[in-house]
Amino acid sequence: MKNALRSIVENYGKLSKPMTLITDDADLFAAGMDSLAMVNVMLAIEESFGIEFRDDLLNRASFSSISALEHAVRSSHTIVS
Amino acid sequence: MMDSGVLDTPLSRVVAVARAHAASVDSNGRFPAESIAAMREAGLLGALVPVALGGPGQSVAQMAAACYAVGKVCASSAMVLAMHHIQLACLVNHAGTGAWHRMFLGRVVQEGLLLASVTSEAGIGGNMRTSLCALQAGPTADRFLLEKRATAISYGAYADALLVTLRARPDSDASDQVLVVVPTLGADLQCTGGWDAMGMRGTCSEAFHLRSAGGMEQVLPVPFARIAADTMVPVSHLLWASLWAGIAADAIARAWSFLRQALRKAPGGALPPGASRLVGAVERLQMVEARINAALAHYAAAGAEPAASFAAATAINMLKTGASEICLEVVQEALMVCGFAGYSNAGPFSLSRHLRDITSARLMINNDRIRDNTARLLMLQPPILGVG
Numbered sequence: 081m082k083n084a085l086r087s088i089v090e091n092y093g094k095l096s097k098p099m100t101l102i103t104d105d106a107d108l109f110a111a112g113m114d115s116l117a118m119v120n121v122m123l124a125i126e127e128s129f130g131i132e133f134r135d136d137l138l139n140r141a142s143f144s145s146i147s148a149l150e151h152a153v154r155s156s157h158t159i160v161s
Numbered sequence: 162m163m164d165s166g167v168l169d170t171p172l173s174r175v176v177a178v179a180r181a182h183a184a185s186v187d188s189n190g191r192f193p194a195e196s197i198a199a200m201r202e203a204g205l206l207g208a209l210v211p212v213a214l215g216g217p218g219q220s221v222a223q224m225a226a227a228c229y230a231v232g233k234v235c236a237s238s239a240m241v242l243a244m245h246h247i248q249l250a251c252l253v254n255h256a257g258t259g260a261w262h263r264m265f266l267g268r269v270v271q272e273g274l275l276l277a278s279v280t281s282e283a284g285i286g287g288n289m290r291t292s293l294c295a296l297q298a299g300p301t302a303d304r305f306l307l308e309k310r311a312t313a314i315s316y317g318a319y320a321d322a323l324l325v326t327l328r329a330r331p332d333s334d335a336s337d338q339v340l341v342v343v344p345t346l347g348a349d350l351q352c353t354g355g356w357d358a359m360g361m362r363g364t365c366s367e368a369f370h371l372r373s374a375g376g377m378e379q380v381l382p383v384p385f386a387r388i389a390a391d392t393m394v395p396v397s398h399l400l401w402a403s404l405w406a407g408i409a410a411d412a413i414a415r416a417w418s419f420l421r422q423a424l425r426k427a428p429g430g431a432l433p434p435g436a437s438r439l440v441g442a443v444e445r446l447q448m449v450e451a452r453i454n455a456a457l458a459h460y461a462a463a464g465a466e467p468a469a470s471f472a473a474a475t476a477i478n479m480l481k482t483g484a485s486e487i488c489l490e491v492v493q494e495a496l497m498v499c500g501f502a503g504y505s506n507a508g509p510f511s512l513s514r515h516l517r518d519i520t521s522a523r524l525m526i527n528n529d530r531i532r533d534n535t536a537r538l539l540m541l542q543p544p545i546l547g548v549g
Binding site: 097109110111112114115116118119122123133135138139140 | 290334335336384386390470471472474534537538540541543
C-alpha cells in the first residue's frame, strides 16, 4: 500500500524534492505539498483504493506523511458499489 | 445618532476620538494617530495578552466587538486595530515560552506597542504563503540578517514592530516560511511607494524596503504554515468581517435616520422610495452578524487548532468572501434609501466614506482567489450546514 501511496503523492503532491528523498514519516507539507495539491492527493487515493475518507480523518494530520496517509486509508470506508 | 456625552468605558472613549477625526483621516489620507493614541491609553493594544504575561487576557470575540464599534465611526482606525490584533494573536498563540517573546509581549502591554504585518512581497503574486526573501545567517550563529521588498505594509511608518515572513533558510522552498518579530527601532525601513487609495485611506499601506539584523530568538518557533492556518487566517477573517459589519451597520443607521427625518416632516405620508430597501439591508446584515457570532463561538471553542478540520477552514474562508460582499450590498442599499443625501461627500447622511471603505473588503485577499481555493477544499469535505 505504501508504494501505491508514494506513487500518488509523487504524481499529485507537487513536492519540491524527488520522492526517493521522502521517508515514510517525512512531513509532506514541509516538502512543498500545499492544501490544493492535498485535495488532488485525496481524490486520487479515494479513486485508486475505492474508499471514502472517514469524516473525522479529514484534517491536516491525516495528510502529513505517507505513514499517516496509510493509517487514514486503512481506517476509512470502502465504497460499496 | 450622536452619543450624547456618555463616555463611560475605555472603548467608548476610543470610539469618540475615532469619530471626531474620521473625516480628516479620510480626506487627508493620514494615519489615525489620535485614535491609536486613545487605544493605547485605553490599554486596547495589549488586550489579547494573557494574564500570565501581565495582560488583561481578553478574547478575540471582545476584539471583534471593538473592531465593530470603531468600524462604525472610522473604518481606517478599525482596520489598524484589527491588523494589530491579528499580529498580536499570532504572537500570543505561537511564540511559545521563549524569554525574548515573553518580554516583548510584556512591552506590548506596558508600552502599547503597535504591531504591523509584512507578508506582502514584490514578485510573489499576492500569495502570503510564499516568500522570495530568506533569513540569512548573521555574523554569529545566533544572529540573522534580513531584507524584504514589501509591496504594502499597512501603517508601516507608524508601527513599533513588524512581523515579517521569510523563507526559513536561503535553500528553503518558497512555502517553507518562518515569522520573525522585528522592532522598527534599529531597523532600516525605507518607504518606496505611496498610498493614495479610494478608501481605507488612513491605513497608509505604503510600499517599503526593509533591512534588519537581529537575534534568532526573535524567530517564532513554529513554521509560518501553522501560524497562518491556526491563527492569522481565522483571526483576520473574524476581525475584518466584524469591522465591515460595523461599516454596514452605520450605513443602515444613516438610512434609518434619513427615513425618520423624512417622515417627521410629513407624518402619515407615503414612505420615500426605497424605504423597503432598508428592511432588506437589515435582513442581510443580521444574517452576516449571526454568521460572525457563530464563527466567533466556534473559534473560542476550537482551542489551539481552529482550522484542524478542513470544513472549519472552508467555513472561515466563506465568512470572509460572504461578509465582504453582503456588507458592500448593504451600503449600496442604504445609498438607494438616502439618495443624493447619501451620495454627498458631507452631511449626516453621507455614505461616501462607507462605500469607498467597504469596497476594499472584496479586494484585501481577492475574493476570486479565495473562492478558487475554497472550491477545491470543499471537494475534501461537504460544507457545514444545518440548524438547531
